[in-house]
Amino acid sequence: MNGEVNLVYVYDGTLEGFLCCIYESYARRQVPDEIRCEQSQATFFDRTEWIRTDTAHSDKVYGSLAEKICLESQDFIRDAFLTRHPEKEILMYRFIRMGYRMGRKVMDFLTDDTVNTLTKAVRNLHREAHLLKGFTRFTLYDNVMVACISPKNKVLPILADHFADRYPDETFLIYDKTNQMALVHKPEGTLLTSMSDMTLPPIEDPEKAYRTLWKCFYQTIAIEARENPKCRMTLMPRRFWHNMTEFDL
Amino acid sequence: MDILEKLAILADSAKYDVSCSSSGVGRNGQSGKIGSAAACGICHSFAADGRCISLLKVLMSNACIYDCKYCVNRVSADTPRTSFTPEELSDLTIQFYRRNYIEGLFLSSGVLKSPDYTMERMISTARLLREKHRFNGYIHTKAIPGASQALIDEMGLWVDRMSVNIELPTEKSLQSLAPQKTPEAVIGPMARISEGIRSNLADRDHFRHAPKFVPAGQSTQMIVGASPDSDLRILRLSEGLYQKYKLKRVYFSAYTPVVRDPSLPSLMTEPPLMREHRLYQADWLMRFYGFTSDEIVSPKHPNLSLILDPKCAWALRNIDHFPVEVNRASYATLLRVPGIGVIGARRIVQARRVGSIDFEGLNKLGIVMKRARYFITCRGKVDVGVVFSPDIIARSLLSARELSLIPAARGGQMRFEDLPEMREIDGAKKDVLLLNPTNEVTEEYERRSEFGICV
Numbered sequence: 001m002n003g004e005v006n007l008v009y010v011y012d013g014t015l016e017g018f019l020c021c022i023y024e025s026y027a028r029r030q031v032p033d034e035i036r037c038e039q040s041q042a043t044f045f046d047r048t049e050w051i052r053t054d055t056a057h058s059d060k061v062y063g064s065l066a067e068k069i070c071l072e073s074q075d076f077i078r079d080a081f082l083t084r085h086p087e088k089e090i091l092m093y094r095f096i097r098m099g100y101r102m103g104r105k106v107m108d109f110l111t112d113d114t115v116n117t118l119t120k121a122v123r124n125l126h127r128e129a130h131l132l133k134g135f136t137r138f139t140l141y142d143n144v145m146v147a148c149i150s151p152k153n154k155v156l157p158i159l160a161d162h163f164a165d166r167y168p169d170e171t172f173l174i175y176d177k178t179n180q181m182a183l184v185h186k187p188e189g190t191l192l193t194s195m196s197d198m199t200l201p202p203i204e205d206p207e208k209a210y211r212t213l214w215k216c217f218y219q220t221i222a223i224e225a226r227e228n229p230k231c232r233m234t235l236m237p238r239r240f241w242h243n244m245t246e247f248d249l
Numbered sequence: 250m251d252i253l254e255k256l257a258i259l260a261d262s263a264k265y266d267v268s269c270s271s272s273g274v275g276r277n278g279q280s281g282k283i284g285s286a287a288a289c290g291i292c293h294s295f296a297a298d299g300r301c302i303s304l305l306k307v308l309m310s311n312a313c314i315y316d317c318k319y320c321v322n323r324v325s326a327d328t329p330r331t332s333f334t335p336e337e338l339s340d341l342t343i344q345f346y347r348r349n350y351i352e353g354l355f356l357s358s359g360v361l362k363s364p365d366y367t368m369e370r371m372i373s374t375a376r377l378l379r380e381k382h383r384f385n386g387y388i389h390t391k392a393i394p395g396a397s398q399a400l401i402d403e404m405g406l407w408v409d410r411m412s413v414n415i416e417l418p419t420e421k422s423l424q425s426l427a428p429q430k431t432p433e434a435v436i437g438p439m440a441r442i443s444e445g446i447r448s449n450l451a452d453r454d455h456f457r458h459a460p461k462f463v464p465a466g467q468s469t470q471m472i473v474g475a476s477p478d479s480d481l482r483i484l485r486l487s488e489g490l491y492q493k494y495k496l497k498r499v500y501f502s503a504y505t506p507v508v509r510d511p512s513l514p515s516l517m518t519e520p521p522l523m524r525e526h527r528l529y530q531a532d533w534l535m536r537f538y539g540f541t542s543d544e545i546v547s548p549k550h551p552n553l554s555l556i557l558d559p560k561c562a563w564a565l566r567n568i569d570h571f572p573v574e575v576n577r578a579s580y581a582t583l584l585r586v587p588g589i590g591v592i593g594a595r596r597i598v599q600a601r602r603v604g605s606i607d608f609e610g611l612n613k614l615g616i617v618m619k620r621a622r623y624f625i626t627c628r629g630k631v632d633v634g635v636v637f638s639p640d641i642i643a644r645s646l647l648s649a650r651e652l653s654l655i656p657a658a659r660g661g662q663m664r665f666e667d668l669p670e671m672r673e674i675d676g677a678k679k680d681v682l683l684l685n686p687t688n689e690v691t692e693e694y695e696r697r698s699e700f701g702i703c704v
C-alpha cells in the first residue's frame with residue numbers, strides 16, 4: 001500500500017460479510033484502512049475491494065474468536081456490530097487482530113484506545129437497550145400490540161428475548177424507525193425483518209381510555225415540591241419522549 | 250366515582266412513598282402466563298420530580314382510621330376518600346402491563362376498618378392478578394402495621410416484595426407523630442417476614458418446588474426531617490435493620506410539609522432534599538463500599554455534612570490512609586478512594602492484568618479524576634499540583650458556588666474541620682441537579698454520580 005491511497009474493503013452490511021473481510025485480509029496479506037458496507041460513498045482516493053460473503057469463511061473466523069481469544073469475544077463482536085459507532089468495522093478488525101496476538105487478555109485491555117472505544121460503544125448499546133425495555137410503549141389494535149422506537153443503536157436483536165419472554169402468548173410488533181427493522185412475535189415464534197415504513201389507524205376506545213388513565217397516573221405521581229426537570233432529562237433524554245404515551249408531542 | 254377519578258385520588262395519596270423499585274428477583278416468562286421480572290429492575294418512566302416510575306404505585310384505599318400527623322390520609326384530614334375494588338385494580342394493572350407502561354404493582358393502603366380487613370383486600374388483589382390474570386410480573390405490597398401473622402404469611406406467597414414502613418427512627422418521635430402506631434406493631438410484621446423468608450429458603454433447599462415467600466426481600470422507609478432525630482440515629486438504625494432483618498433496602502423520604510401542626514415543621518419548610526441525598530450516599534457506603542455507620546457519623550459529628558459528600562469527608566478525616574497506589578491497592582482499598590466507584594474499581598482491577606495504569610488510563614476507565622486525583626498515586630507519582638492537606642483538598646473539591654455559601658471560605662480561611670457544621674446549603678439547593686439516588690445503580694448513573702452532585 002502506498003501512503004496516499006486508502007485501501008477500502010466493501011462488504012454487504014451483514015455480520016457474515018464483515019467476518020469475511022477478516023478472512024480475506026489474512027488470505028490476501030493486506031491491512032485495510034477502512035471497512036465499509038456497500039451503501040456508503042467512495043471517495044476519489046479510495047482503492048476499493050469488494051469482499052464476497054462466503055458463510056464457510058465467516059463461520060471459520062467466528063469459530064476462531066472462541067478458539068484464539070475467548071468465548072465472550074464472540075458475543076462482544078456480535079454486539080459491537082449492532083452499535084452505532086461510525087467506524088465500528090475497522091475498530092472490530094483491529095480488535096480481532098490484537099486478540100489473535102494477545103488472547104483473552106485483549107478483553108481486559110481497557111486502556112487501549114481501540115478496545116476502549118469499542119467497549120464504550122457496546123456499553124452504550126446495552127444501556128440504550130436497557131432503557132428501551134422500560135420506555136417502549138405498546139398500543140393495542142384489537143389483540144395485536146404495536147410499538148415504535150427510534151434508537152440510535154440496533155437494539156432489536158437484544159430486545160427480542162426480553163419481550164418474547166415477557167409476552168409469550170401475545171402477538172406484537174416493535175418497529176425500529178431509525179434502522180428500518182421490525183421485531184414480530186407470535187406465540188409460535190419470533191422474527192426479525194426489515195421494514196421501511198409503518199402507518200397505523202387512529203386509536204379508539206378502550207385504548208384511548210387507558211392512555212388517559214396512564215397520563216393521569218404519570219402526572220399525579222410527581223411531587224410538586226420536588227420538581228426537578230434537569231434530573232428527569234438526564235435519566236430519560238428527550239429523544240425518547242415522542243414515542244411515549246405519557247407525553248403529548 | 251369512575252376509575253379515572255379513583256386513580257387520581259389513590260395515586261396522589263400514594264406518591265409520598267419512595268420505593269418504586271422492581272428489583273431483587275429475576276423470573277423468566279412462562280407460556281400461559283404474562284410477565285417476567287428482571288433482577289436489576291426496569292424503570293419505565295421518570296416523573297417531573299426525576300423519580301423513577303417502575304410500578305403502578307397506588308393505595309387500595311385512602312380512608313384511614315389512624316391519625317398520623319404527617320400524613321395526608323389521616324382520619325382528621327378533610328379530603329375526598331375512595332377505594333379500589335380488587336377487580337378494578339387488578340384489571341388496571343394488567344392493562345398497563347400489557348402496554349409496557351409498568352413492571353407491576355406497588356400496593357399500599359390506609360387502614361380501612363382494621364389492619365386485617367385492609368390486608369384481606371390487598372391479598373385479594375394480588376391473588377386475582379396471579380390466578381385470574383396469570384400475572385407473572387412484579388408485585389410489591391405493604392404489610393399493614395398491626396396485621397395478624399396469618400395474613401402476613403399468606404400475602405408473602407403472592408408477592409415479590411413486602412415492606413413495613415418504620416416511618417420514624419425513634420420511639421419518642423413515633424409516639425408524638427404517629428400515636429396509634431407502636432414500635433411493636435411495626436417491628437412485629439418485619440420480624441415475621443424476615444423469619445418467613447429465612448425458613449422458606451431452607452424449605453426450598455429441600456423441596457425444589459416449595460412456593461416462594463417474598464423472593465425479592467423486604468424494604469422499609471423512614472421520613473427525614475419531620476422529627477428532630479439526627480443522621481446518626483437514622484444510619485445506626487438502618488445498619489441494624491440490614492443486619493438483623495436482612496432488609497434489601499432502607500428508603501429515606503424528605504418530609505414534605507402537608508399539615509399545619511405545632512409538632513411538625515411549618516408549611517413553609519422546604520423538603521430537606523440535600524440531607525436525603527447525603528443519607529442515600531451514606532447508605533450506599535454501608536451496602537456496597539464496606540463502611541460501617543461509625544466511620545460515617547460519630548457522636549461528635551452526628552449529622553452528615555451537606556456540603557461535602559460522606560466519602561470525601563471520611564477520606565479527609567483519614568488522610569493518613571492516602572495516597573493509594575492504584576496499581577497495587579486491593580479492590581477494597583480502591584473502593585474507599587473518592588471518585589472511584591464499584592464499577593471504576595472493578596475496571597481498574599481488570600485493566601491492571603494487562604499492564605500498569607497511568608493517569609490518562611484512569612481517565613479512560615471513567616474514574617472521576619476531579620475527586621480521585623487528590624487521593625492516589627500512579628506508578629508512584631502524585632498528580633501535578635496536588636498537595637496532601639485536608640484543608641486545601643477540601644477547598645479544591647468544592648465548586649466556586651459551593652464555596653460562596655460558606656462564610657469562612659470567602660476570606661480564604663476555611664478549615665476542613667468547620668465543614669461538618671455547614672447546614673445552610675439546603676435552602677439554596679434548588680438549582681443543584683441531584684441524581685435520583687433511589688434508582689438502582691447502573692453503570693452510567695454510578696459513573697456520573699459517584700456520590701457527587703452532577704451538574
Ligand code: SF4
Nearest residue numbers: 313315317320323359
Ligand atoms: S396509618 Fe398510614 S395512611 Fe393512615 S394516617 Fe398513618 S401513615 Fe397515613
